[in-house]
Amino acid sequence: MNRRLFLQAGGITTLSGVFPAALTADTASTVIDVTAQPGQTNIVGPDFPATDVWGFNGEVPGTPIRLRLGQSVDATIHNALEVPTAVHWHGIRLPNAMDGVAGLTQPAIAPGESFHYQFTPPDSGTYWYHSHVNAYEQIGRGLYGPLIIDETTPPVVDRDLTWMIDDWRLLDDASISGDFGNGHDRSHAGRIGNVPTVNGRFRDVVKVRTGERIRLRLINASNARNFSLSFGDLKPSVIAIDGQSVTPYVTDETIVIGAAGRVDLILDMTGDPGSKMPVVDNFYRQSYDLTQFVYEQSPLRDQPLDSAINLPPSLIPEPDLANATAHVVTIAGGAMGGLQRAKLDGEWMSLRKVAQQGYVWAINDVVGNKLRMPPLIDTKQGSSIILTIRNETAFPHPMHLHGHHMKLLSIDGKALSEPRWVDSPLVMPRQTMKFAFVADNPGEWLFHCHALEHHAAGLGALVKIS
Amino acid sequence: MKSANKSILAVAVAVAVAASITTSIVYAHGKKEHKAEVAEYDATSEVFGEYVPGMEPTHTIEISMADTMRFSPDSIKISQGDVVRFVVTNAGALQHEFVLGTNESLTEHAALMMKFPGMEHEEPYMAHVDPGKDMEIVWKFSQAGEFEFGCLLPGHFDAGMKGTISVSSS
Numbered sequence: 001m002n003r004r005l006f007l008q009a010g011g012i013t014t015l016s017g018v019f020p021a022a023l024t025a026d027t028a029s030t031v032i033d034v035t036a037q038p039g040q041t042n043i044v045g046p047d048f049p050a051t052d053v054w055g056f057n058g059e060v061p062g063t064p065i066r067l068r069l070g071q072s073v074d075a076t077i078h079n080a081l082e083v084p085t086a087v088h089w090h091g092i093r094l095p096n097a098m099d100g101v102a103g104l105t106q107p108a109i110a111p112g113e114s115f116h117y118q119f120t121p122p123d124s125g126t127y128w129y130h131s132h133v134n135a136y137e138q139i140g141r142g143l144y145g146p147l148i149i150d151e152t153t154p155p156v157v158d159r160d161l162t163w164m165i166d167d168w169r170l171l172d173d174a175s176i177s178g179d180f181g182n183g184h185d186r187s188h189a190g191r192i193g194n195v196p197t198v199n200g201r202f203r204d205v206v207k208v209r210t211g212e213r214i215r216l217r218l219i220n221a222s223n224a225r226n227f228s229l230s231f232g233d234l235k236p237s238v239i240a241i242d243g244q245s246v247t248p249y250v251t252d253e254t255i256v257i258g259a260a261g262r263v264d265l266i267l268d269m270t271g272d273p274g275s276k277m278p279v280v281d282n283f284y285r286q287s288y289d290l291t292q293f294v295y296e297q298s299p300l301r302d303q304p305l306d307s308a309i310n311l312p313p314s315l316i317p318e319p320d321l322a323n324a325t326a327h328v329v330t331i332a333g334g335a336m337g338g339l340q341r342a343k344l345d346g347e348w349m350s351l352r353k354v355a356q357q358g359y360v361w362a363i364n365d366v367v368g369n370k371l372r373m374p375p376l377i378d379t380k381q382g383s384s385i386i387l388t389i390r391n392e393t394a395f396p397h398p399m400h401l402h403g404h405h406m407k408l409l410s411i412d413g414k415a416l417s418e419p420r421w422v423d424s425p426l427v428m429p430r431q432t433m434k435f436a437f438v439a440d441n442p443g444e445w446l447f448h449c450h451a452l453e454h455h456a457a458g459l460g461a462l463v464k465i466s
Numbered sequence: 467m468k469s470a471n472k473s474i475l476a477v478a479v480a481v482a483v484a485a486s487i488t489t490s491i492v493y494a495h496g497k498k499e500h501k502a503e504v505a506e507y508d509a510t511s512e513v514f515g516e517y518v519p520g521m522e523p524t525h526t527i528e529i530s531m532a533d534t535m536r537f538s539p540d541s542i543k544i545s546q547g548d549v550v551r552f553v554v555t556n557a558g559a560l561q562h563e564f565v566l567g568t569n570e571s572l573t574e575h576a577a578l579m580m581k582f583p584g585m586e587h588e589e590p591y592m593a594h595v596d597p598g599k600d601m602e603i604v605w606k607f608s609q610a611g612e613f614e615f616g617c618l619l620p621g622h623f624d625a626g627m628k629g630t631i632s633v634s635s636s
Contacts, residue, residue: 064580066624150624156533158561160621161583205584212561215621294584300561300596307559 029074030067036087036109036131036143037080044195044202048174053142054081056129060200061164061221062145065129069149072120077109084108087117088132089147090260090400091243091423093316094119096443099402102133104371104444123315124151125243126217126262128164136223136452137180140169140191142200144221155239155309157215157266158300165218165257165290166200167225169193181456187335187360189395190224190259190451196281198291205294211301212269215239220257224451226396226426228254228283229290233270237309240264244405244421245311254282258398258426260450264311268304271295314421316405319436324384327377331427331449331459333361336394342367359458361393361449368448368460376447376461379439387435391427397454400424401463402445406435424450439465507590514568514613514631516606517590523551523604529615531595533558535622537615540629546610546636552603556595562617566591566605566631572616576623583620610635 039058040050056062067073077087086108088100098119102108109115121127127147131138146162154160169177169191185191195202208214216236220227236255237248242262257263271277274297278289333339339351342362354360359367363376379385387406391397405421411433427433448460510517525548530538544550554564565572578585587594593601607613616628 061581064577148624154621154625156560157621159583159619160624162580162620199581201582204582207584209561298596301559305559 028070029072030065032063032065032073032075033078034063034065034075034145035078035080036085039142041142041200043168043197043200044170044174051168051170051174051176053176054138055142056145060142060144060166062129062143064146064148064162066146066148066150067121069121069124069152072118075117076114077117078114079109079111082111083134083138084110085131085133085138085143086115087129088402089117089119089127089129091125091127091262091405092119092121092147093123093403093405093441094121096403096441096445099443099445100132101371101402101446104446108133121149123243124149124312125240125245126162126219126264127243128219128221128262130221136191136456139221139452140180140223141176142166146217146219148217149243151312153312155215155266155311156305156307158212160215160217161206162217162219163198163291164200164221165227166197167193167222168195168197170195181453183358185224185453186358186457187355190453192225192284193222196225196288196290203289203291205292207296208269208271208293209296210269210271210273210299211304213305214267214269216265216267218255218257218263218265220259220261222259224259224453226256226258226283226398227281227290228256230254230280230282231267232277232279234267234277236265236267238263239266239309239311241420242405242422242424244314244316246420247418248309256283256426258396258424258450259452260398260400260424261426266309269293269295270304273297273299314405316421317438317440319384319386319407319438321384321386321436324386324436325379326386326388328388328390329376329461330364330390330392331361331397332365332392333458334393334395334454335360337392341365344369354458361454361457361459363459363461366461367458368455369458371446371460371462372444373462375444375464377439377463379463379465381440381442381465383439385437385439387437388432389425389427389435390432391429394429395451395454396426396428397459398424398426398450399447400450401437401447403441403443404437404439404445406437408433408435410434439463442466510590512567512571512591513609514566514571514607514611515591516608517604518606521549521604521606524549526551526553529554529564531556531558531562531564531617531627533560535617535625535627537564537617537627537629542629542631543634544607544631545634546607548633549604549606552593552605553600554593554595554602555600556597559597561594561596561619562622562627563592563594563619564603564615565618566613566615569614572614572618572623572628576616576618576620579618580620587618607631607633609633
């Protein structure tokens with residue numbers, strides 16, 4: 001073996017100015033240049049035409065943004081669409097001016113213009129970025145991408161996979177149905193499509209090996225579809241919800257991910273070589289295969305790894321429950337909701353009149369028909385809030401609070417054995433959830449249903465922290 | 467309402483895709499039985515070099531891969547025209563792989579691996595090595611330039627599992 005001629009230690013190269021790539025990843029800032037633009041992608045396979053989409057860099061999902069905890073994001077978003085847009089960094093506790101809600105925290109990015117976002121994510125975990133202008137159409141056409149903040153010392157896994165799950169409403173020629181924001185979707189379950197995808201592909205396969213350990217980051221980018229996934233014989237360990245770590249627990253139950261929610265799993269692939277295993281969604285009446293694991297013939301290892309899978313504890317400040325201010329928020333309206341009247345622009349009127357203007361939902365009897373409204377909660381920075389959300393409608397609502405995570409304390413009066421941080425909790429019909437959080441991030445923050453048609457139809461409010 | 471059309475599409479798509487799945491599965495790691503030998507591939511040419519079946523290595527370089535998401539060595543200097551036999555050892559407990567390329571090709575490929583975990587992934591400039599095993603590939607560096615290698619398994623590349631190859635002109 002002849003090594004002396006050409007095998008040199010890394011240090012020599014470093015001196016000559018060529019830094020190992022690993023150092024690049026440790027620099028303080030991640031510079032990103034992303035363009036919102038039309039694109040084409042083959043969602044439903046070779047037997048159908050490609051689908052015209054809107055995507056970040058023309059792709060669906062958009063270009064993944066990935067950095068290490070402690071690094072800052074320095075992102076320039078260009079708008080090459082014919083409509084205005086803006087980018088919201090979903091689940092990141094960032095300064096209000098960087099939150100990307102056009103019309104509230106910034107002006108929309110006009111066609112041909114760009115906007116510069118700069119912030120340092122304070123938490124590691126699984127997040128996403130998406131349009132926040134006419135989101136029910138722009139997300140529905142594909143304007144979203146993964147945003148991953150790596151832990152300083154992540155658990156060791158063979159592969160770290162991200163599945164952005166979406167739900168498309170396609171016509172027979174595989175083009176996107178243009179009926180965004182129609183009255184039925186606004187007043188019922190939101191836009192539920194007919195083609196559920198993983199990373200932009202319908203019924204793709206995921207090749208795995210027996211014994212392999214996978215970290216699976218699930219991100220629900222659907223307009224309104226919620227998922228309840230089962231993984232066959234596998235026993236997934238849940239390690240994070242909405243980006244925040246939980247004490248890892250193995251579950252036999254399905255993994256529920258509401259619209260905009262995220263769940264991180266550790267999967268030890270225990271199937272036989274050569275076997276196949278579908279991942280099944282059964283949230284709605286009809287279950288179906290979302291995707292399929294296909295085991296390769298050669299096993300990787302006989303026994304699963306036994307290394308630790310726990311993530312570092314969350315860094316979010318704990319609310320002071322003894323001195324917290326309590327707020328009760330009641331969601332009402334929608335089809336079969338029984339709401340008779342509500343306040344629109346400060347004026348009481350019948351729901352029929354409200355619906356004539358395109359709105360059907362109310363929070364504490366107030367229709368959220370604008371972004372800038374008298375705040376639902378108006379509080380001082382640093383105060384602790386106990387927030388009870390009561391869903392008195394016939395539909396589930398994934399309720400997203402911008403700029404904060406809330407600690408889920410109880411469901412229907414039953415305390416959780418381990419309260420957990422969430423930013424997009426799915427509140428089921430007739431369900432009551434109790435949360436607490438520290439209002440530590442100053443600004444006017446949106447609090448809204450992430451079933452995007454619901455938000456467009458009035459299910460939104462403002463939390464003001466000064 | 468268009469619900470009738472939609473369900474027709476969903477069913478039609480399900481059938482069409484199910485049919486294509488059964489024919490498209492190829493096992494990318496099927497050459498593990500011959501780890502002591504160099505697998506044979508078709509001739510391949512890339513900007514970072516080439517593979518010709520049966521070519522004789524002029525040098526051998528040992529590369530070790532670890533679960534710290536690092537290669538050792540992580541920088542290599544060679545000369546244009548060198549035909550290198552890479553003996554790639556996986557010293558860790560996890561899967562790892564050694565993939566030659568340019569900064570652009572590796573970054574792009576890593577993103578694809580992340581997005582489409584079912585994609586084909588087997589070329590003469592790649593070595594997928596099981597824990598505790600080793601594997602060899604032979605590659606000719608026919609062009610001078612700055613090239614890279616990396617482990618493109620999702621999460622590994624982003625954790626810094628990459629290195630550089632500097633090929634000086636002859």
